[in-house]
Amino acid sequence: MGDARSEPEDAASGDATTDTGGAETAPESDVESRSDGDPEPDAESLSTEELRRQVEEEYDFDSFGPSEMASMSAEEWEAAFDPETWITGEELLDRIEADVKARVLRRDVFARVERLARPDRVVAYSDEGYALVYGDGTVEGMGTVLRDVKPSVALCSMEEYDVPEAPDGDLLPQPMEVPEGSGEFGNLMVQVIAGALVLSGVVLGGAALVTGDIGVIAGTVGLLFLVAGGLLFFTVANARLSDRFRAEEYRNRLRAVGPADGERPDFLPESARGEPKLEGERGDEETAEQGA
Known part of the structure; x- marks a missing residue:
């Protein structure tokens, strides 16, 4: 370390000797301003x-x-962000675990979050990717989970960021608990309107058969009512079918993550696998290592 620091000083002294032998020299005012000991403004x-x-x-x-x-x-x-004030170690992992779990509970992130031991780390994984976070803030992984977890790592490293409380219980529902759709009241109201339009169309169409010139107008309006009612019925049927497909896709993703049986996706590396770290083990790992 002493040699490394002395080299720039020797180079600087050599440059100064060369400059004094050149055609131009530094103005005396500059020399005086640098020798008075006042630091220059740091631009x-x-x-x-x-x-x-x-x-x-x-x-x-x-x-x-x-x-x-x-x-x-x-x-x-x-x-x-000032790196010298960043939070690291077990405190950082505690904050990241709480923050990501809260985001999973809000359905901002789809992932299963686990705290693994030896070495202490947090892993979040889904059926499409994973993110592995170490105590020094290092993040590795792939897919959408890595993209979603990176901002949490950056924010949890700052003291100014207020981390939400870690939720308890299962963050992801069981596959069979996922409903096939929502908004049944809205679907019912649309069906009522569609039924009224179809009924009105049938009445107007029947009236058009027994009237004269007025029947042409009634028949046209009735046809429009029938078409509008049919479109509304089709919209409700398509929405229910889409909800059913989305629910089944979500169930398949939950089965792939394995929230109930503890299985993990095959693409997870060995570094993202391991035994979960229990609450009683936190804070005792360093003591055990020192004793060993």
Whole structure:
């Protein structure tokens, strides 16, 4: 370390000797201003502060997500977050576990979240990808889960971010608990309107058969009512069928994740597998390692 620090000083002294032998020399005013001991203004720090203020005005960190993280440049990221104040270690993993679980409960993220031991880490995985987070903030993985977890890692590293409380119980429902659709009241109201239109169309069509010139108008209006009623019935049937397909697709994803039987997807690497870390083990791992 002593040799590394002495090399720049030797190079600097050599450059100074060369400059004094050249045609131009530094003005005496510059020499006096540098020798009086006052530090020069740090333009880089001033620009960083300005950039930090711009980032705070542009981004809302209470609703910071993957899209905001992707739009932020490297310079804005370094200006907004101070690495020296980042939270790491077990506290970081506790915050990430709570934050991701809360997002899963809100259905912002589809994943199963586990806390694994030796080494201490948090893994979130679905049927399409995974994210593995270590105590130093390192994140590895693939797919949409990695994209969704990265903002949580960044936010949980900051003391200013208030992490929600970790929810208890099962975060993902059982496959058979998923309803096939919602909004039955709305579907019923649409069917009532469609039935009224069809009935009106039939009445007007029957009236058109027994009337004269007025029957042409009644028949036209009745035909329009029949078409409108048929379209509404088709819309309700299509919505119910779509809800059924979406519910079955969600059940299949839950079965692939295995929330009940503890099975994990085959694409998970060995680093994302392991025994779960129990509550009693947290905080005792370092003591056990030191004793060993």
